[in-house]
Every structure is written in structure tokens, then in C-alpha cells.
Amino acid sequence: MTADAPAHAAAPAPFGTPETPRVAVRGEARLEVDPEIATIDISIGARGTDRRSALDDLTRRNNDALALIKSYGDAVEKLTTGSFSVNPELTRHGRGERVRAYHGRVNVSAQLNDFTALGELTTRLADLELTTVNGPWWALRPDSPAHAEARRQAVREAVQRAREYAGxxxxxxxxxVELADLGAENAVPFTRAPAFAQSYGGAPAPGSAAAAPPALDLEPQRQTVHAQVNARFTMTPPVL
Known part of the structure; x- marks a missing residue:
């Protein structure tokens, strides 16, 4: 005779039993916190009757803008250059077309953590030649403590809610039994607003000392941090 195969342990019941009932709840938290960073986009333009003059002007203005942004030191966390273009402007000439002028443009993005410096920088950038400033867009850093605090509050709410059901x-x-994260990112992404400052002025007269423009008073937009969790618990047999 062969020995009987060992009996396998019974798999746990997926939905609980009368002896070990389960309770499933959702915990949720929503925090309103101050932003940590702000981003502005700077668009720098140039126009010339020939390609080289447009490129020379664009290079000079781009260097001026970058030098101004970098002068704010640690207040600027990130500085990146985006798209760059130089395009001919065509006009009708007899039966054909000819190049009337060349237009150049380069886009730069700056991320700042000092909002006082942000207000001053935006107006100084907007005071530059053929420069447009868009923003700011407020946000939290991906590793902001606010995200962790929202998750902790969501878990505490789930435990409290389950305890109340059991009670x-x-x-x-x-x-x-189970704790499932439903996402703990910003519920409302920062909103892209239209340009709030722009300058198309010409260069100041040689030898003139142009006064710096007044700093723009910016009110940071508070950020919403949202976290949700699903939690399942076992509980002692109820008293019915």
C-alpha cells in the first residue's frame, strides 16, 4: 500500500467567514498647502533683414536673458532651453516671392523656489527687448513631504472608518489583510495661464540709464494634495 499524500492546507477564504469576517473601507485625505516651486517660460525673439543679423540679435538677447536668470543664484533651481527657430518672412515680388526678413525665436524655462526673487525676475525679463514671459505655474516637488502626510492621513482615516464599522x-x-494605494499625487495640476508680461520695446538709447522696473507682487496659488487608499481588515465575530 502506498502512503496517503499529505493533505494541503486549506486556502484562506477570499471574502471572510462568519468566524473571521472582513471589512473593506476607503481612506481619503485632501490637503491644501503652499507651493514649493514656480515655473516661468521666457520666449526671446529677433528680426533682421538677413539671416545672420537675426541670428546675431537672437544670440545676444538669449545670452542677456540667461545671464539675468543665472544672476539670481540658488533661487533658480532649474534652467532649460526649449525650442529654437529661425524662419524667413516671404513677400510677393512680381510673379514670385522673396525673403523680406528673418524671424528668430528661442524658448527658455526657469524654475524658482524664491517667490520674492520670482516677482522681481519676471518684470526684469519682461523689460528686455522682444521678450515675452508666461507664467508662473505653481507646484510641489515630487518628493514633497505634503504627499507623504496626505498618504498617512488617508491610512489613518481608513483604520478609523473600519474600526467604527466593526464597533x-x-x-x-x-x-x-490588504492596503491598496489609489494614488497620492496632486489632484489638481497647476494651471497654465496666458502671458502676464511681455515687452516689445527697442533698445535703450546709448548712455541712458534705464531704471529697473518695479517687482511684480505675486500671490502663490495653494496646491491640493489628494491621497486615497483601499483597506481590508479581518475582525472578531460580531455581536448580532
Whole structure:
């Protein structure tokens, strides 16, 4: 005779039993916090009757803008150059076309953590030749402590809600079975606004000392941080 195969342990019931009932709840938290960073986009333009003069002007203005932004030191966390273009402007000439002028443009993005410096920098940039400034767009850093705090609050709410359900049945929570994260990112992404400052002025007269423009008073937009979790617990048999 062959020995009987060992009996396998019974798989746990997926939905609980009368002896170990389960309770499933959702925990949620929503925090309103101050932003940590702000981003502005700077668009620098140039126009010339020939390609080389347009490129020379664009290079000079781009260097001036970058030098101004970098002068703010640690207040600027990130500085990147985006798209660059030089395009001919065509006009009708007899039966054909000819190049009337060349237009150049380069886009730069700057991320700042000092909002006082941000207000001053935006107006100084907007005071440059053929320069347009868009923004600011407020945000939290991906590793902001606000995200972790929202997750902790969501978990605490889930435990409290499950305990209240169990208590309504005269039972107590016994063990955590599952905790599922439904996402703890910003519920409302920062909104891109139209340009708030732009300058198309010409160069100041040689030898003139142009006064610096007044700093723009910016009110940071508070950020919403949202976290949700699903939690399942076992509890002691209820008193029915």
C-alpha cells in the first residue's frame, strides 16, 4: 500500500467567514498647502533683414536673458532651453516671392523656489527687448513631504472608518489583510495661464540709464494634495 499524500492546507477564504469576517473601507485625505516651486517660460525673439543679423540679435538677447536668470543664484533651481527657430518672412515680388526678413525665436524655462526673487525676475525679463514671459505655474516637488502626510492621513482615516464599522457590530479589528494605494499625487495640476508680461520695446538709447522696473507682487496659488487608499481588515465575530 502506498502512503496517503499529505493533505494541503486549506486556502484562506477570499471574502471572510462568519468566524473571521472582513471589512473593506476607503481612506481619503485632501490637503491644501503652499507651493514649493514656480515655473516661468521666457520666449526671446529677433528680426533682421538677413539671416545672420537675426541670428546675431537672437544670440545676444538669449545670452542677456540667461545671464539675468543665472544672476539670481540658488533661487533658480532649474534652467532649460526649449525650442529654437529661425524662419524667413516671404513677400510677393512680381510673379514670385522673396525673403523680406528673418524671424528668430528661442524658448527658455526657469524654475524658482524664491517667490520674492520670482516677482522681481519676471518684470526684469519682461523689460528686455522682444521678450515675452508666461507664467508662473505653481507646484510641489515630487518628493514633497505634503504627499507623504496626505498618504498617512488617508491610512489613518481608513483604520478609523473600519474600526467604527466593526464597533457598530460589537466587534474589534483583528488584522490588516490588504492596503491598496489609489494614488497620492496632486489632484489638481497647476494651471497654465496666458502671458502676464511681455515687452516689445527697442533698445535703450546709448548712455541712458534705464531704471529697473518695479517687482511684480505675486500671490502663490495653494496646491491640493489628494491621497486615497483601499483597506481590508479581518475582525472578531460580531455581536448580532
Amino acid at each position: 457598530a457590530l460589537g466587534a474589534d479589528l483583528a488584522a490588516l
